[in-house]
Amino acid sequence: xxxxxxxxxxxxxxxxxxxxxxxxxxxxxxxxxxxxxxxxxxxxxxxxxxxxxxxxxxxxxxxxxxxxxxxxxxxxxxxxxxxxxxxxxxxxxxxxxxxxxxxxxxxxxxxxxxxxxxxxxxxxxxxxxxxxxxxxxxxxxxxxxxxxxxxxxxxxxxxxxxxxxxxxxxxxxxxxxxxxxxxxxxxxxxxxxxxxxxxxxxxxxxxxxxxxxxxxxxxxxxxxxxxxxxxxxxxxxxxxxxxxxxxxxxxxxxxxxxxxxxxxxxxxxxxxxxxxxxxxxxxxxxxxxxxxxxxxxxxxxxxxxxxxxxxxxxxxxxxxxxxxxxxxxxxxxxxxxxxxxxxxxxxxxxxxxxxxxxxxxxx
Ligand SMILES: NC(=O)c1ccc[n+]([C@@H]2O[C@H](COP(=O)([O-])OP(=O)(O)OC[C@H]3O[C@@H](n4cnc5c(N)ncnc54)[C@H](O)[C@@H]3O)[C@@H](O)[C@H]2O)c1
Numbered sequence: 238x239x240x241x242x243x244x245x246x247x248x249x250x251x252x253x254x255x256x257x258x259x260x261x262x263x264x265x266x267x268x269x270x271x272x273x274x275x276x277x278x279x280x281x282x283x284x285x286x287x288x289x290x291x292x293x294x295x296x297x298x299x300x301x302x303x304x305x306x307x308x309x310x311x312x313x314x315x316x317x318x319x320x321x322x323x324x325x326x327x328x329x330x331x332x333x334x335x336x337x338x339x340x341x342x343x344x345x346x347x348x349x350x351x352x353x354x355x356x357x358x359x360x361x362x363x364x365x366x367x368x369x370x371x372x373x374x375x376x377x378x379x380x381x382x383x384x385x386x387x388x389x390x391x392x393x394x395x396x397x398x399x400x401x402x403x404x405x406x407x408x409x410x411x412x413x414x415x416x417x418x419x420x421x422x423x424x425x426x427x428x429x430x431x432x433x434x435x436x437x438x439x440x441x442x443x444x445x446x447x448x449x450x451x452x453x454x455x456x457x458x459x460x461x462x463x464x465x466x467x468x469x470x471x472x473x474x475x476x477x478x479x480x481x482x483x484x485x486x487x488x489x490x491x492x493x494x495x496x497x498x499x500x501x502x503x504x505x506x507x508x509x510x511x512x513x514x515x516x517x518x519x520x521x522x523x524x525x526x527x528x529x530x531x532x533x534x535x536x537x538x539x540x541x542x543x544x545x546x547x548x549x550x551x552x553x554x555x556x557x558x559x560x561x562x563x564x565x566x567x568x569x570x571x572x573x574x575x576x577x578x579x580x581x582x583x584x585x586x587x588x589x590x591x592x593x594x595x596x597x598x599x600x
Contacts, residue, residue: 418455
C-alpha cells in the first residue's frame with residue numbers, strides 16, 4: 238500500500254489514553270489509513286496496546302520508529318511538552334503529521350512547526366476534534382447564515398473531573414508547570430472552538446484562577462473575561478475537579494441565542510412560540526437519550542468526531558480536501574492562551590492579545 242494507491246501508512250507516537258480511546262480505534266476502522274507502527278516508551282503499555290490493536294511494528298521510541306518503519310504519516314499523541322521535538326523530527330524525516338492539541342506549548346513552538354511543515358511541503362494538522370462534533374458544526378453554519386444576527390456576547394464553559402480521573406494512565410504530565418494546567422488542557426479546546434465557530438478576533442483578556450490540588454503548581458480552575466473586535470465581549474470558564482464533563486457555548490446575538498454542547502443545539506429567539514420552544518427542548522432531550530443508549534450499547538464505540546478527523550486528515554494529505562483544523566489557528570489559540578497566562582500571572586490585569594496575522598490556509 239502507498240500514497241499512490243490511496244492508502245496511507247501511519248504510525249502513532251505515544252500509546253497512552255488519547256491514542257487508545259480515540260485515534261487507534263478510528264485509524265484501524267479507516268479505509269484510507271493502514272496502521273503500520275506504534276512507538277511507546279512504557280514497556281507494559283507498549284505490549285498491551287500492540288496486542289489490543291494488532292499493531293504490526295512496535296518501537297520503544299519515536300526516533301526508532303521514524304528510522305525503521307516505512308511511513309507516510311504520524312499521529313503525535315504524546316504529552317504537550319514533547320510535541321515540538323516529536324513533530325520536528327517527523328517533518329525532518331519527510332512525514333506528514335497530525336499532532337494532538339494544543340500543538341506545542343507556545344505560539345513560538347507552534348509557529349516554527351508550521352513554518353517547517355510549509356517549507357517541507359508537508360501537511361501538519363492539529364487534532365482539535367471538537368471542530369467535527371455535529372452540534373458545533375451546525376451552530377457554526379447557523380452563525381454564518383446570520384440566524385442569531387450580530388454576535389454581542391459569548392459564554393463558554395469547559396469542565397471535567399481532571400486529568401484523567403477515570404483514565405489509565407493518569408497523565409500526570411498535566412501537572413507540569415510548563416503545561417499551565419487546565420488552561421492548556423481544556424482552555425486550548427474551548428478557545429479553538431470559539432474562534433472556529435464565530436470567527437471573532439479576541440483583543441484583550443483578564444483572568445483569575447484557583448489552585449485546588451495540593452502539591453500541584455498549576456491552575457485547576459480559571460475564569461477569563463475577554464473583549465473582541467466589533468463590540469463583542471465574553472467569558473470563558475475552565476475547571477478540573479468537577480463532578481462531570483461539560484463543554485458548552487452560549488452565543489447571544491441581536492436576533493437570537495444559540496445554546497450548544499456536544500449533544501444538543503438549542504436556538505431561541507424573540508417571540509418564539511412556547512410550543513415550538515418546548516419541542517426544541519424536547520427534541521434535544523430525545524437526542525440526548527438516544528445518544529446515551531447508543532453509548533451504553535457500545536454502538537458508538539468509535540468516536541464519530543475522530544472518525545471524521547481521521548478522514549479529513551487523509552483527504553488533506555491526498556490533496557482531496559481543505560483542512561477542517563488549521564495549524565495557523567493553533568498558533569492564534571496559543572497567542573490567546575499566552576495572554577490569559579500573563580493576566581493570571583499579573584493577578585487579573587487586562588492584557589492585550591497581539592493583533593491577528595495573515596493566515597494562509599484560512600478559507
Ligand atoms: N483531543 C482530546 O480530546 C484529547 C484528550 C486527551 C488528551 N489529548 C492530548 O493528547 C496528548 C496525549 O495525552 P494523553 O492523555 O494520551 O497522555 P498519556 O500520558 O496518557 O499518553 C502519552 C503517552 O506517551 C508516552 N510517551 C512519553 N514519551 C514518549 C516517547 N519519547 N516516545 C514514545 N512514547 C512516549 C507515554 O508513556 C504515554 O503512554 C496530549 O497532547 C493531550 O493534550 C487530547
